[in-house]
Amino acid sequence: MRFDVVTLFPDMFTGYLGQSLLHKAIEQGLVEVELHNLRDWSKDKHHNVDDRPFGGGPGMVLKVDTIVECVEEIQSQPDEKPHLVMLTPQGRRLDQRVVEELAESSRLILLCGRYEGFDQRVVDILDPDEISIGDFVLNGGEVAAMVLVDALVRMVPGVLGHEQSNQDDSFSRGNRLLEFAQYTRPRDYRGHRVPDILLSGDHERIAEWRKQQSLERTQKRRADLLDPPPHSQDESKTD
Numbered sequence: 706m707r708f709d710v711v712t713l714f715p716d717m718f719t720g721y722l723g724q725s726l727l728h729k730a731i732e733q734g735l736v737e738v739e740l741h742n743l744r745d746w747s748k749d750k751h752h753n754v755d756d757r758p759f760g761g762g763p764g765m766v767l768k769v770d771t772i773v774e775c776v777e778e779i780q781s782q783p784d785e786k787p788h789l790v791m792l793t794p795q796g797r798r799l800d801q802r803v804v805e806e807l808a809e810s811s812r813l814i815l816l817c818g819r820y821e822g823f824d825q826r827v828v829d830i831l832d833p834d835e836i837s838i839g840d841f842v843l844n845g846g847e848v849a850a851m852v853l854v855d856a857l858v859r860m861v862p863g864v865l866g867h868e869q870s871n872q873d874d875s876f877s878r879g880n881r882l883l884e885f886a887q888y889t890r891p892r893d894y895r896g897h898r899v900p901d902i903l904l905s906g907d908h909e910r911i912a913e914w915r916k917q918q919s920l921e922r923t924q925k926r927r928a929d930l931l932d933p934p935p936h937s938q939d940e941s942k943t944d
Contacts, residue, residue, distance in 0.1 A: 706808075706861050707737040709779050709787060710850055711772070712817040713754065715740040717847045727855070730864045738854070743767075746775040755820050764821035772816070772827050779814055787812040789833040790853070792846030793822065796835030799853065803836070807853075808860035815853065817846030881930045885918035 710718065722728065722738055730736040744752040748770070755765035780787060788810040797803065807813065816823075816833060828835070838849045858864050888899040902914045923930055 706735070706810075706857065707739070707784070707787075707812040708854055708857075709739045709741060709812070709814045710817065710854075711741045711743055711775055711779070711814065712845075712847055712850070713743050713819050714817075714845070714847055715742050718851070721851050726864060727858055730858055730861065733863070735861050735863050736858050741775065741779060743771060743775055746771050746778070758821065762821070766821050767819065767823050767827070769824035769826040769830070772823065773830050776814060776816070776831055785812050787814045789814045789816070789831060791816040791818070791823065791828070791833035791835045792838070792849040792853070793818055793835050794837050794840070794842050796837040798840075799836050799838045799856070801856075804853075804856045805860065807834075808857055813857075815846075815850045817850050819845045881923070881932065882919040883922045883927060883930075885915040885922070 712718070718738070718740055722731065727736065731738065743754050747754050754771045755767050758764070758766045776789065780789075788807065790807070790813055792815060816827075827833075836849075836853065838852050843849060888903060892899045892904070900914070902910055905911070
C-alpha cells in the first residue's frame with residue numbers, strides 16, 4: 706500500500722514513520738509513504754500557499770491553484786490511480802467500516818489542511834473523499850493523516866505479527882462488540898488475579914468467556930453499538 710501525503714509540514718512525519726510496526730512495514734516493502742511539501746508547487750517567490758479569504762473573515766485559506774496542480778502531478782505518475790482523501794472536520798466520520806473500504810485501494814493521496822481550510826474549488830475540481838476523524842478541530846490535517854495511515858496499515862497482509870489480530874479488534878469486519886479483557890504475567894498483582902478460566906487450557910470455554918466479556922463490556926460502555934439494544938424489546942412491550 707502506498708500513501709502520498711501532501712502537507713506543509715513534512716517533518717512532522719519523520720518520527721512517526723521511523724517507529725514501530727509502520728517502520729518495519731516500510732523496511733519490508735509492504736508499505737510506502739511519500740511526503741510532498743505543498744510549498745514546492747507555490748508560484749510565489751516566498752513560497753506562500755495561502756491567501757486572505759474573499760468576503761473577509763479571520764485567518765487564511767489554502768489556494769486552489771497550488772493544491773490542484775500538486776495533486777494532478779502526483780496523480781499523473783504511472784502507477785495505479787490513487788484514491789484522493791482530504792482530511793477535514795467536514796468529512797464523513799472515520800470508523801472501521803470506512804477503514805476497510807479505503808483499504809481496498811492500494812494507493813491513496815492524503816491532503817492535509819491548515820489555517821482556515823481549503824478553497825472550495827479544490828473540492829469542486831478534484832472531488833476528494835472528505836474524511837473526518839471526529840467532531841473536533843485540529844491545528845492541521847497531519848495528525849488526522851497519521852491516524853488514517855495507522856488504521857490502514859493494519860489491514861495490509863504481513864504487517865501484523867498474527868493475521869488474526871486485526872480480525873479480533875473492536876469494530877473489525879462487522880464486529881460491533883468491544884474487545885474482551887486481556888491479561889499477561891504476573892498472575893497476581895496487588896491482589897488482582899488473572900481469571901482462572903484463562904489458565905484452564907480449555908480453549909472452547911475461554912472463547913465463550915471472551916465472547917461474554919465483549920458483550921458485557923459493550924453493553925456497559927457502548928450500548929449504542931448493539932442493534933437492537935438489549936432493553937429495546939422490553940421497552941416496546943410497555944409502550
